[in-house]
Amino acid sequence: xxxxxxxxxxxxxxxxxxxxxxxxxxxxxxxxxxxxxxxxxxxxxxxxxxxxxxxxxxxxxxxxxxxxxxxxxxxxxxxxxxxxxxxxxxxxxxxxxxxxxxxxxxxxxxxxxxxxxxxxxxxxxxxxxxxxxxxxxxxxxxxxxxxxxxxxxxxxxxxxxxxxxxxxxxxxxxxxxxxxxxxxxxxxxxxxxxxxxxxxxxxxxxxxxxxxxxxxxxxxxxxxxxxxxxxxxxxxxxxxxxxxxxxxxxxxxxxxxxxxxxxxxxxxxxxxxxxxxxxxxxxxxxxxxxxxxxxxxxxxxxxxxxxxxxxxxxxxxxxxxxxxxxxxxxxxxxxxxxxxxxxxxxxxxxxxxxxxxxxxxxxxxxxxxxxxxxxxxxxxxxxxxxxxxxxxxxxxxxxxxxxxxxxxxxxxxxxxxxxxxxxxxxxxxxxxxxxxxxxxxxxxxxxxxxxxxxxxxxxxxxxxxxxxxxxxxxxxxxxxxxxxxxxxxxxxxxxxxxxxxxxxxxxxxxxxxxxxxxxxxxxxxxxxxxxxxxxxxxxxxxxxxxxxxxxxxxxxxxxxxxxxxxxxxxxxxxxxxxxxxxxxxxxxxxxxxxxxxxxxxxxxxxxxxxxxxxxxxxxxxxxxxxxxxxxxxxxxxxxxxxxxxxxxxxxxxxxxxxxxxxxxxxxxxxxxxxxxxxxxxxxxxxxxxx
Amino acid sequence: xxxxxxxxxxxxxxxxxxxxxxxxxxxxxxxxxxxxxxxxxxxxxxxxxxxxxxxxxxxxxxxxxxxxxxxxxxxxxxxxxx
Numbered sequence: 109x110x111x112x113x114x115x116x117x118x119x120x121x122x123x124x125x126x127x128x129x130x131x132x133x134x135x136x137x138x139x140x141x142x143x144x145x146x147x148x149x150x151x152x153x154x155x156x157x158x159x160x161x162x163x164x165x166x167x168x169x170x171x172x173x174x175x176x177x178x179x180x181x182x183x184x185x186x187x188x189x190x191x192x193x194x195x196x197x198x199x200x201x202x203x204x205x206x207x208x209x210x211x212x213x214x215x216x217x218x219x220x221x222x223x224x225x226x227x228x229x230x231x232x233x234x235x236x237x238x239x240x241x242x243x244x245x246x247x248x249x250x251x252x253x254x255x256x257x258x259x260x261x262x263x264x265x266x267x268x269x270x271x272x273x274x275x276x277x278x279x280x281x282x283x284x285x286x287x288x289x290x291x292x293x294x295x296x297x298x299x300x301x302x303x304x305x306x307x308x309x310x311x312x313x314x315x316x317x318x319x320x321x322x323x324x325x326x327x328x329x330x331x332x333x334x335x336x337x338x339x340x341x342x343x344x345x346x347x348x349x350x351x352x353x354x355x356x357x358x359x360x361x362x363x364x365x366x367x368x369x370x371x372x373x374x375x376x377x378x379x380x381x382x383x384x385x386x387x388x389x390x391x392x393x394x395x396x397x398x399x400x401x402x403x404x405x406x407x408x409x410x411x412x413x414x415x416x417x418x419x420x421x422x423x424x425x426x427x428x429x430x431x432x433x434x435x436x437x438x439x440x441x442x443x444x445x446x447x448x449x450x451x452x453x454x455x456x457x458x459x460x461x462x463x464x465x466x467x468x469x470x471x472x473x474x475x476x477x478x479x480x481x482x483x484x485x486x487x488x489x490x491x492x493x494x495x496x497x498x499x500x501x502x503x504x505x506x507x508x509x510x511x512x513x514x515x516x517x518x519x520x521x522x523x524x525x526x527x528x529x530x531x532x533x534x535x536x537x538x539x540x541x542x543x544x545x546x547x548x549x550x551x552x553x554x555x556x557x558x559x560x561x562x563x564x565x566x567x568x569x570x571x572x573x574x575x576x577x578x579x580x581x582x583x584x585x586x587x588x589x590x591x592x593x594x595x596x597x598x599x600x601x602x603x604x605x606x607x608x609x610x611x612x613x614x615x616x617x618x619x620x621x622x623x624x625x626x627x628x629x630x631x632x633x634x635x636x637x638x639x640x641x642x643x644x645x646x647x648x649x650x651x652x653x654x655x656x657x658x659x660x661x662x663x664x665x666x667x668x669x670x671x672x673x674x675x676x677x678x679x680x681x682x683x684x685x686x687x688x689x690x691x692x693x694x695x696x697x698x699x700x701x702x703x704x705x706x707x708x709x710x711x712x713x714x715x716x717x718x719x720x721x722x723x724x725x726x727x728x729x730x731x732x733x734x735x736x737x738x739x740x741x742x743x744x745x746x747x748x749x750x751x752x753x754x755x756x757x758x759x760x761x762x763x764x765x766x767x768x769x770x771x772x773x774x775x776x777x778x779x780x781x782x783x784x785x786x787x788x789x790x791x792x793x794x795x796x797x798x
Numbered sequence: 799x800x801x802x803x804x805x806x807x808x809x810x811x812x813x814x815x816x817x818x819x820x821x822x823x824x825x826x827x828x829x830x831x832x833x834x835x836x837x838x839x840x841x842x843x844x845x846x847x848x849x850x851x852x853x854x855x856x857x858x859x860x861x862x863x864x865x866x867x868x869x870x871x872x873x874x875x876x877x878x879x880x
Binding site: 327329330331332333334335336337361362363583584585586 | 852
């Protein structure tokens, strides 16, 4: 950078945000783009020169003071990520550039996202890479990356960093590191010392209780015993039209009672005994906080919470929506409701809705109770996409826009009509419903559904004939499995994790092999890990422990607690737990190693050996050539020499099905072409090409 | 002691904690089945063992009880009363 005098240096969390801020602050909205060590940074011309340099998320992390992977590990320090992580070598050059740029700067502004993580990122850079500039720096606070908000935020920054938030963020990292590293090492080392085998096993103060939720549900499902009941279903004719009527009891407990009801009402006429009209008000929904956005995106599009967060984050960086990592259900007037709506109306698909909404006398959002001191609820900025959005991005953006409009809508009104029919002392109900006033639902279409059932006009005392009546035999069903969205809600309700980390914790459970499938099933390994934690360190999987830590962290943020105190209290809680784990390491190692071995064998087993009949066919690799093939487990005992060739290209998946022609096991082969099922029998009739 | 079904450790009796839970559900479930359909213990176990809604452990316990011919505690209790 030549011929530059002193300047103001702004740090952002990501490169996209740096470009947005530099563009918003440059007189001509065309900042000069520079490159150094592969780091993009921008020079914006204003009254004074401004340099905007991005981070790449966290550039610093915690590292163990001692070498190796031993535990307990209670001493740590903050280091550049490239020191602690092999794959982070790029960070070295990045920090050099930031450090060099700080030398000629006369003022510093931290413009990282205004939340706990953003505050830690900015603080670490100012302290470590810029040689203790954290006390000199000012803080930009904004919730959208729109030009207007960025300019306002730059013109009147906060005079200092939010040290309460920073201390709470540092404490969170340190406490998570202490719990995660020590407990994960206890599990991993137990396996390694017992079997000599390395396996990535982990747990932590949030992961443990989350796994516990899932295991509890899985236990209820696996031990579930269905019980029988009967449901009376009646088809009733009124004025030539047929309607389904419900019996007064949802469930009839015995077959005898159910049959008695059916025979009492069969071919009879029911008399209208009562008509009940009720009107219900449906207030508009609350604006989206991150959790409700994630739940709604899962309900409508089946997007996992992590995917929704990542899409919302991208939309935020594109200045299309406000900051998504928020707990708030409030939309302060300062965001300019009318302006946002007017800007949105530039898009043809929203024009009519916006103009209808603006015809309302007032624009007042229906807000929820949740507040986030740093950011409002998620809202569209009013900007329209400057690039073609991907389908998933378009879906989330459209959902946020419709939700934003819906919160300003009027209360919807529906009417239900309940008709009570009596036949031979038994009561049946017909229920009709219709919308009287659409209100906010109009703005939230197609994401809200209300099925109308219109009943014909009928008077009290009139008769209606039973066209058909049956007793349907049913069984109670097991509790529903969690999906990523319902699990996220349960974590939220239990007060564990944060809005920013919950989705990642769920993904980690998948990555570790503790759970699988969208409708979450706990694997054998998941069960064993939980059992070990429950037996040897129940504190770690208790919701109270992690909830208590969250409360302490909040105390730090509000300057009511000291970070050092919270960290040392955590160490004192962990110390006896880790001592106990160390003492019982052998038993833990044996249990986990056996499970891992059995799970590993299950995962590569193709089926039973058709030659020796009692061995198992597994996918294995030749020691000589390294090529893969299928062999029998009895080979090593010298009992069976069965082996079958496999294609060397493509990904193999166990099909779990037998060949329809010869009954031998099959495997699925996935290459760039369509996946195909391969029967391992070389003489299978399906391979005859006559 | 080891669980009669899965070889896990059993602290309480014949079964590990998981199969014991399923066993408890089977015994209480039978009271409802008997009231609803007036079926015998054996018929009930056969139903559970093949029912797709029944949990894996409940099915395993039902199979095990069928093979060893154990009677439910409820019946034992009734027999004692008689």
